Amino acid sequence: MDFELLLVVATLVSGLIWLIDRLAFRPRRRARLTNEARALGNEAGIESGQVNDNEPLLVDYAKSFFPILLAVLVIRSFLFEPFRIPSGSMMPTLLVGDFILVNKYSYGLRLPVINTKVVPIGEPARGDVAVFRYPEQPEVDYIKRIIGLPGDTVRVDGQRLWINGDEVDLETTGRYEGDANLKHAGLTQAIETLPEGGPHQILMDTDRRLGSAQWTVPEGHYFVMGDNRNHSNDSRFWGFVPESNLVGKAVMIWLHWNWQDGGFDAGRIGRSIDTVDAD
Structure with a gap:
């Protein structure tokens, strides 16, 4: 059973x-206690409300926790949900150990658990960093960048990317040295500028050859890729993300703590994901 369920x-x-206690059992309980108080001549206690209705412990706990649980459910389901980045597939934008907030209403309000959209508010844009349910294992959440929108033709040839026949601008900026555990240090760093999506940083392993392929994104689906292009399991390998699998748009880093490296980085706290720079 997942946490949302x-x-x-x-x-x-x-x-x-x-609710059941409030409507059914509490009135009977109070009536019985009131009759007992009258029998004992405690009329003053009845009038002043001093008669204790001996609320069962289970009801007391339910009454105490219900508003808290309801508030958490509403915030998590319709406003913001926290996620932790477990892998390096979105480096250098997001690092292992980043804790992020995901805007749940960016792509419309959805019912919890069944993920059905009930209020259409917005649509994914090219360049968004989105969290979604992995199509091949829906109980697992993935995070990638939206590259292709419904109807787009996406072509990948090696390290280069084309969208609807236009080559995406790619500017190499140097070697990447920001990975604390050195697993990805030394990769080539570049700035990729998507049409209508703006620039973002990516990592490329120029020693590894990527194949050439082309896809046409069907209606109601999206083509996604990780920013760490040679180390990302994404649409190039398993296909498109259905619109119904979208969870929300990643908007901010609220904490960074990598247990493997024992690293706490206060400098990443509060950073907008749209403007995150490589270290």
Whole structure:
């Protein structure tokens, strides 16, 4: 059971316990206690509300936790959800150990668990860093950059990229030295400028040859790639992301902590993902 489903179930159960008690059992409990108080001559206690209705512990817990669970559910499902970056596929934009916030309403409000869009608000744009449910394993969340929109033709030939027949501008800027564990240090760093999507930084392993292929993005789907081009499992290998699999747009880094390196980097906190520079 994933966390989102567990949160929905916990919120529903605690709310139902509180509601059923409020409508059915509390009135009976209070009536019984009121009759007992009258029998003991405690009329003053009845009038002043001092008669304790001995609320069951389960109901007390449900009443206490329900508003908290409901608030977390609403924020996480419709506003922002935290994620941790577990791999280097989006380097240098995002590093292993980055904790990010994902805007859940950028691509429309969706019901939790079933992920059905109920309020259309916006659509993905080329260049967005998006979180989505991995099509081959929907319980796993992936994060990649949106390269191709519905109807686009995307072509990859080696390290170069074409969109709708136009070659995407690519400017090499030097060697990458920012990876603390050195797994990707020494890769070629470049600035790629997508049409309508603006510039972003990517990493390329020029010693590894990428193949040549072309795709046409079907309606209701998106073509995604990682910024670490030679070290990313993305649409080049498993196909397109259905619109129904989208979770939201990554917008900000709120913490960086890499347990493997024991590294806490306060300098990355609060950085907008749209403007993250390589270290």
